[in-house]
Amino acid sequence: MEFSELKKIDKQYIANTYNRFETDIVYGEGATLFSQDGKKYVDFGSGIAVNIFGVNDREWKEAVISQLEKVQHASNLYYTQPQSALAELLCKKTGAKKVFFSNSGAEANECAIKAARKYSFCKYGENRYEIITLKNSFHGRTLATLSATGQDSMHQYFMPFLEGFRYADPNYAGVKKLISDKTCAVFLELVQGEGGVRPLDTEEVKQIERLCKKQDILLMIDEVQTGNGRTGTLYAYEQYGIQPDIVTTAKGLAGGLPLGATMFFDKCETVFGAGDHGSTFGGNPVACAGALSILKRLDKQLFLEVQGKSVYLFTHLGRIKNVLNVSGLGLMIGLETTKPSREVAEACLARGLIVLTAKNKVRLLPPLNIKKDEMDFAIKILNEVLSE
Ligand SMILES: *Cc1c(COP(=O)(O)O)cnc(C)c1O
Numbered sequence: 330m331e332f333s334e335l336k337k338i339d340k341q342y343i344a345n346t347y348n349r350f351e352t353d354i355v356y357g358e359g360a361t362l363f364s365q366d367g368k369k370y371v372d373f374g375s376g377i378a379v380n381i382f383g384v385n386d387r388e389w390k391e392a393v394i395s396q397l398e399k400v401q402h403a404s405n406l407y408y409t410q411p412q413s414a415l416a417e418l419l420c421k422k423t424g425a426k427k428v429f430f431s432n433s434g435a436e437a438n439e440c441a442i443k444a445a446r447k448y449s450f451c452k453y454g455e456n457r458y459e460i461i462t463l464k465n466s467f468h469g470r471t472l473a474t475l476s477a478t479g480q481d482s483m484h485q486y487f488m489p490f491l492e493g494f495r496y497a498d499p500n501y502a503g504v505k506k507l508i509s510d511k512t513c514a515v516f517l518e519l520v521q522g523e524g525g526v527r528p529l530d531t532e533e534v535k536q537i538e539r540l541c542k543k544q545d546i547l548l549m550i551d552e553v554q555t556g557n558g559r560t561g562t563l564y565a566y567e568q569y570g571i572q573p574d575i576v577t578t579a580k581g582l583a584g585g586l587p588l589g590a591t592m593f594f595d596k597c598e599t600v601f602g603a604g605d606h607g608s609t610f611g612g613n614p615v616a617c618a619g620a621l622s623i624l625k626r627l628d629k630q631l632f633l634e635v636q637g638k639s640v641y642l643f644t645h646l647g648r649i650k651n652v653l654n655v656s657g658l659g660l661m662i663g664l665e666t667t668k669p670s671r672e673v674a675e676a677c678l679a680r681g682l683i684v685l686t687a688k689n690k691v692r693l694l695p696p697l698n699i700k701k702d703e704m705d706f707a708i709k710i711l712n713e714v715l716s717e
Contacts, residue, residue: 332365350678357384360696360703362683370678371703371710373695374685378522378554378661381581381623383696389584392622396615403614405607411617418624422563425576425592429601430612434553434579435469437589440606441516441575442473444593445547446493448600449513452545459511460549463499467523468516468551477516480524501533505540514547514575519565519658522554525688526656526663531569538571547597549575553589554661557581558627558697561636561659568658583620588613635659635697638704642693645708651715656690660697663690666715673714682710 332353339349352364360383362370372383382389396411403409416428429440442460449457460477462468468477472491475483479496497503504515515537521527541548548571555565556578562568564576574596579589589611593600639659646664647655654665666673670686677684684707685692693707 330365335365350675350683352678359383359385360699368681370681370683371706372683373693373699373707374683375581375694375696376585377685378559378580378694379585380696381557381559381584382626382698384585386584386698388626389619389622393586393615393619396618399614401613401615402610404609405612409612409614409617411614411621412612415612415617415621415624418621419590419592422624422627423576423592425594426598427593429591429593429606430617431579431589431591431608432587432610432613432616433469433589434551434577435471435474435589436608436611437553437577437579437591438468438474438477438516438551439471440589440591441514441549441551441577442477443606444575444591444597444600445514445516445549447605448547448597451600453513457511457513458493459495459509460493460514460516461495461497461504461507461512462516463503463518463521463529464496465499465521465524465527466496466518466551467521468518469553499527499529501536501540504537508540508544508546512544512546514549515541516549516551518551518555519569520555520560520661522661522692523687525690526661526692528656528658529569534569534571547574549573549577551577553577553579554694555658557623558631558635559659559661559694561632561639563627563632565658582623583616584623586613586616586619588616588620631697638695638699641701642704642708645704646693646711649708649712649715652711657693660693660695660699662693663687664693664711665690668715673711676714676717677710680710680713682707684711 355365356363360372362372462477462479464479466479468474476491495507497507550566550573552564576592582588651667656663670691673691
């Protein structure tokens with residue numbers, strides 16, 4: 330089907346929620362993608378931080394296909410090997426005690442919100458339910474996670490939103506100001522992704538942790554985007570030197586299949602009982618088999634490579650004329666440029682480079698196995714586009 334025809338059908342039948350870029354994607358290998366009309370792209374988006382090892386990765390594909398040939402779905406009424414094995418490996422690698430699997434970032438966060446409320450309800454009674462999130466944060470599109478999202482622009486049309494969220498300035502003083510005897514949790518992205526690739530300050534996060542620990546307020550970290558090797562460690566919280574009580578993740582977890590995880594550390598190990606939460610699809614064996622094959626490869630050696638690539642990109646991108654600022658962590662990089670970010674992304678696409686945007690930033694989220702010549706291509710194209 331011609332692209333123009335595809336576009337026409339899409340516009341006619343798909344709900345109008347996406348502002349798509351002007352290409353389809355039909356095939357690829359690693360960080361190289363092709364459209365129907367044979368145009369080649371270098372991918373610095375990974376399907377929004379999802380395709381950790383790019384597309385058509387052999388090991389991942391084998392794991393997925395091998396599970397597909399056994400059983401594609403069993404429901405959570407029964408035991409399945411990929412799900413238990415993945416939970417075990419996640420816990421062994423992070424020190425988490427229990428995992429709940431869902432299908433997306435928003436669902437992983439919903440689960441964390443429910444867990445925080447129950448933890449506090451059982452220990453302190455009814456009125457300690459407030460969750461402090463940060464201004465400019467992003468936690469998802471369901472009503473609860475939209476309510477948790479600290480952006481006024483997201484709090485339109487869908488009233489009433491869920492009560493019990495308070496939005497702090499993204500620093501220690503901001504969080505401290507909102508903590509009260511009603512607070513049950515503080516919920517943070519360590520690098521605000523959709524909000525413009527903005528890392529929080531390490532010392533301030535440590536101070537927030539101390540404050541939470543003192544008052545038995547749960548520290549919950551949204552690693553939906555920062556997780557699974559993206560920032561140069563398995564999870565970004567490791568680099569902040571903190572020990573969260575709950576960590577959520579999704580995007581890259583299963584390397585391209587829908588999977589969310591909510592990880593419970595010591596304090597919250599027993600917060601849920603049978604019937605408190607559930608999901609029909611969550612922890613699907615095919616998604617879990619894919620995730621297991623990815624997680625096994627997320628080791629020290631890979632993190633060193635990610636860190637090296639990060640330094641390389643930060644250095645070279647920082648030298649580009651009209652790049653005002655480079656922010657981020659690992660292979661999650663934001664560029665503040667003199668041109669509007671959407672314009673930059675469209676111009677890059679026309680030249681064969683896929684990049685994303687986040688607010689006023691150009692956002693780069695390449696696969697973790699991105700190669701040197703692909704990084705050089707991205708630097709070259711961004712340089713061209715920004716010097717026009
Ligand atoms: C993408 C994202 C979400 C939402 O994930 P979905 O899978 O789209 O529901 C939540 N939190 C953060 C930090 C994200 O980047």
